[in-house]
Amino acid sequence: MALPLPHRRHRLDPVPELHGLLDEGPLHEYDTQPGMDGRRQWLVTGHDEVREVLADPERFSSMRPVDDEADRAQLPGLLQAYDPPDHTRLRRTVAPAYSVRRMERLRPRVEEIVEECLDDLEDLGSPVDFVRYAAWPIPALIACEFLDVPRDDQAELSRMIRESRESRLPRQRTASGLGVVDYTRKLVARKRRDPGEGLIGVIVREHGAAVDDAELAGLAEGNLIMAAEQMAAQLAVAVLLFVTHPEQMALLRERPELVDGATEELLRHASIVEAPAPRVALADVRVAGREIRAGDVLTCSMLAVNRPRGDRFDITRENPKHLAFGYGIHHCLGAPLARLQLQVALPAVFRRFPSLRLAVPEEDLRFKPGRPEPFAVEELPLEW
Secondary structure (H helix, E strand, O other): OOOOOOOOEEOOEEOHHHHHHHHHOOEEEEOOOOOOOOOOEEEEOOHHHHHHHHOOOOOEEOOOOOOOHHHHHOOOOOHHHOOOOHHHHHHHHHHHHHOHHHHHHHHHHHHHHHHHHHHHHHHHOOOEEHHHHHHOHHHHHHHHHHOOOOHHHHHHHHHHHHHHHHOOOHHHHHHHHHHHHHHHHHHHHHHHHOOOOOHHHHHHHHHHHHOOHHHHHHHHHHHHHHHHHHHHHHHHHHHHHHHOOHHHHHHHHHOHHHHHHHHHHHHHHOOOOOOOOOEEEOOOEEEOOEEEOOOOEEEEOHHHHHOOOOOOOOOOOOOOOOOOOOOHHHOOOOHHHHHHHHHHHHHHHHHHOOOOEEOOOHHHOOEEOOOOOOOEEOOOEEEO
16 A cells, blocks of 8 residues: 555545554655656654654755756745755845844734734625635735835735735736746845845845845745745634634634644644655665665655644643744744734634634535645635
8 A cells, every 4th residue: 555645634634544654653665756766765754753854954955856956046045945054054144034023023014914804804794715815915915014015016916926826827827926026036126225124135234245136036935925825824724723623713712812822733733734845865874773775755744743643623732842844954934924923813813703614514625735835725715
């Protein structure tokens, strides 16, 4: 029987076969897939082994298994595509933009954006698709704010961000994606002249030419498209999780002080990233007592680590540890911003719409598998 890939789920839950693998051990060889050049592939399901692989860039490279300079040239500024020392250099320049102080300075604007989007949602009336009319515009507008995009440009850029991923018309997806790329290049040129307070401005002001324009544009594009897409997926999945656990939704509404722990619990229970980018063994090594050859590809299952058998969603859980944002040098830099959005948006949603519920049977919902895009619910019809 072929092993289940780490992105296979039954709705929000791991497939039963994954828990079966956990009983067998922490490391599993599975059939080579097309495009892997015959390399052996391994699924890592043990907590300690996942941390071991993700924390050791000297033995396990994050470069994509099919890797060449042409591929690399198309990914400037994408931290997940870099190994040290380039990764170290680039991450060091970006990290200050995600400081606690900057997140708290951004909070009032995040609160405004959330309330404005919920005003729009309420004006539309129920039933309404939460994905299209709230889960996408909230993080897209916050990403614009984080990058210090002028307010007059934000609505149009937010529309292009969503269409670059969600439009069912290929030509429109392409045109919107190119529109975002073109905008990021112009934004970088503008920030070279007048840095301002956004992500690109912080890097320009503090590091100057240490980061080139292509990398700056790549960082901006990653925040506007990839990060916004991931946050849209996580916000929609979070709301789905709560509306299908109404007692937990009521508890958070009654006790908003639980929001920090509730955020960690939902990230653990319903993370939209089942596995980070595969790692490639750089030399012959041993993991969990098994021989891994140089060139072998290892995929780490976050579902296996975060969702033990018999797990349940409980926002009062003490210290809900998880690896939803990865581990090691590729731990998600945007985690503070993602947490801020969830901590602001979820209480606001449940306060504004206390009777929030699904407008369709749960079994009618459709989900997008988790690779290469984040795991997501395609539409989330809600009523109140």
